[in-house]
Amino acid sequence: MQFTLYEYSISYSAAMSVFLIFILTLLVSLLCKRRMQFLRYFETIPGPSAIPILGNALQLTGSQAEFFKLVRQYAEKYKNMFVLWIGQRPFVFLNKAEVIQPLLNSSVHIEKSLEYKLLDPFLGTGLVTSAGQKWHSQRKLLTPVFHYNMLENYLHTVLKESEVLVQQLQKEVDHPFNIVPYMKLAAMDIICELTLGYQLHSQINANLEYVHAIEDLMAIAQRRFITPWLKPNFLFNCTPYAARQKKCLDIVNTFSTKIIEKKKEEYQNSQKNKVALDVNSNILQKKKGKVFLDLLLELSENGSILTDDDIREEVNTFIFAGHDTTSITVSWSLYLLGFHPEAQEKILKELNEKIPDFGSSSLKTSDIGSLEYLECCIKEVLRLYPPVPLIARHITSPLETMNQIIPPGTSALINVYSLHRDPQNFPNPSEFIPERFSAGQSVEKNPFCYIPFSAGPRNCIGQKLAIQSVKIILANIIKNYKIKTMQKEKDLRLISEVVLTNEGGINITIEKR
Numbered sequence: 211m212q213f214t215l216y217e218y219s220i221s222y223s224a225a226m227s228v229f230l231i232f233i234l235t236l237l238v239s240l241l242c243k244r245r246m247q248f249l250r251y252f253e254t255i256p257g258p259s260a261i262p263i264l265g266n267a268l269q270l271t272g273s274q275a276e277f278f279k280l281v282r283q284y285a286e287k288y289k290n291m292f293v294l295w296i297g298q299r300p301f302v303f304l305n306k307a308e309v310i311q312p313l314l315n316s317s318v319h320i321e322k323s324l325e326y327k328l329l330d331p332f333l334g335t336g337l338v339t340s341a342g343q344k345w346h347s348q349r350k351l352l353t354p355v356f357h358y359n360m361l362e363n364y365l366h367t368v369l370k371e372s373e374v375l376v377q378q379l380q381k382e383v384d385h386p387f388n389i390v391p392y393m394k395l396a397a398m399d400i401i402c403e404l405t406l407g408y409q410l411h412s413q414i415n416a417n418l419e420y421v422h423a424i425e426d427l428m429a430i431a432q433r434r435f436i437t438p439w440l441k442p443n444f445l446f447n448c449t450p451y452a453a454r455q456k457k458c459l460d461i462v463n464t465f466s467t468k469i470i471e472k473k474k475e476e477y478q479n480s481q482k483n484k485v486a487l488d489v490n491s492n493i494l495q496k497k498k499g500k501v502f503l504d505l506l507l508e509l510s511e512n513g514s515i516l517t518d519d520d521i522r523e524e525v526n527t528f529i530f531a532g533h534d535t536t537s538i539t540v541s542w543s544l545y546l547l548g549f550h551p552e553a554q555e556k557i558l559k560e561l562n563e564k565i566p567d568f569g570s571s572s573l574k575t576s577d578i579g580s581l582e583y584l585e586c587c588i589k590e591v592l593r594l595y596p597p598v599p600l601i602a603r604h605i606t607s608p609l610e611t612m613n614q615i616i617p618p619g620t621s622a623l624i625n626v627y628s629l630h631r632d633p634q635n636f637p638n639p640s641e642f643i644p645e646r647f648s649a650g651q652s653v654e655k656n657p658f659c660y661i662p663f664s665a666g667p668r669n670c671i672g673q674k675l676a677i678q679s680v681k682i683i684l685a686n687i688i689k690n691y692k693i694k695t696m697q698k699e700k701d702l703r704l705i706s707e708v709v710l711t712n713e714g715g716i717n718i719t720i721e722k723r
């Protein structure tokens with residue numbers, strides 16, 4: 211029997227259609243099976259109803275501000291925890307201290323969520339993104355870099371750059387303006403000098419290729435966070451974002467590699483006359499004037515412990531982790547203090563009494579430590595506007611919390627924003643009351659009710675440095691300017707980007723003292 215060409219093409223198309231339907235059915239049933247496996251664990255976790263395949267994706271198609279608002283509303287409605295399905299992936303949001311404690315206290319659940327992989331091109335396996343044994347040894351190795359004794363070294367850089375900031379702000383006296391871009395540049399200058407020992411002067415020359423490249427890398431990662439189809443590398447690589455990312459990485463890595471090589475040469479020359487570093491001794495106390503890169507080179511033991519690539523990844527990690535967090539903390543602090551002239555006067559009084567010669571070269575870490583009221587204000591700012599409002603973990607083995615098992619494969623999101631506004635721990639939670647953090651006030655609370663720097667083994671390694679830096683910058687601004695805020699809190703459109711910010715910026719007005 212002979213087929214005509216026409217009959218042949220009909221039977222070919224029919225066979226193809228059957229094959230495609232078969233593949234599609236197989237795919238759908240596999241996805242459903244995967245979801246069913248998860249579902250039995252999630253029967254007792256509340257959340258908005260989800261449909262098969264898409265999950266809650268259709269409810270989450272609004273803007274970033276709408277998404278974050280929804281997360282806050284669900285936290286209020288469902289209390290302890292709730293689940294959202296994005297496609298086949300369950301995201302469990304944990305909103306209360308008791309629920310969060312077993313996760314953050316654990317030495318097992320230390321793996322970051324899959325979204326952090328999007329930072330790999332920039333951070334590699336630096337301290338923020340690494341996992342398992344690698345993270346354990348890095349953390350142990352890098353802890354001395356952030357030791358209390360090292361803070362003295364970092365103080366004068368922060369002071370110097372905060373003075374440049376105060377001068378730059380003169381352009382904005384007496385009218386409302388967005389403080390965030392100013393703070394970003396100031397924080398970039400500070401972190402670059404502390405990390406690489408390089409004076410970037412981006413506050414004076416905002417048009418630097420390196421600064422734009424870092425900003426663009428963050429923006430591209432952020433876009434991928436919120437755009438599901440940009441997550442797979444094979445799709446991302448077909449977009450113009452991939453080319454831009456490559457260009458930015460070249461700029462950032464060429465810049466840091468040059469500095470690393472120069473410092474390495476200096477270090478090797480200086481080594482000829484020196485004893486080797488004993489990491490466990492107090493020798494870091496004597497590292498006057500050293501920056502993170504000097505210490506990393508010392509710790510590297512000529513590449514046997516940290517290779518040049520490892521060092522570059524840690525340098526990028528410190529710049530990533532330290533600059534936006536610090537800048538947004540100062541921005542939110544000025545925003546909130548703008549509603550509270552009485553708090554500004556108290557900060558100034560304390561500063562004049564405790565450090566009358568603030569700004570002089572004799573400033574010490576202990577002087578900054580003595581500014582207790584200022585610290586209470588900063589802690590209250592970090593409560594109300596935590597720079598990292600969602601902390602994400604990938605669950606790799608069953609996690610038990612409040613009699614609930616969260617299965618492997620889940621992304622657990624610690625909802626720091628809602629946690630910090632729990633009225634059980636913070637009466638009148640929306641009000642700015644720095645005195646909550648005065649000595650003796652927080653004794654009875656669950657220690658996991660306030661975690662701006664996270665908690666447990668993967669907490670922020672730079673928190674002491676961050677608090678000291680924010681104190682110096684704020685003290686200098688308040689010494690020179692009175693702050694006023696007209697932008698009402700109810701009108702904010704909060705978004706959880708890399709850090710918590712407001713869509714359209716954070717506006718304040720400053721007046722010369």
Ligand code: HEM
Nearest residue numbers: 337338531532535536539597598662663664670671672676
């Ligand atoms: C106010 C400023 C800051 C805040 C609120 C903050 C907050 C945090 C939080 C919440 C985490 C945990 C993130 C997670 O688990 O996903 C973290 C980790 C980290 N932070 Fe900070 N941070 C600040 C400043 C800094 C600074 C100045 C540096 C260093 C220069 C730094 C370096 C790091 C590093 C390296 C990690 C990863 C630690 C690890 O996984 O072992 N941070 N930070």
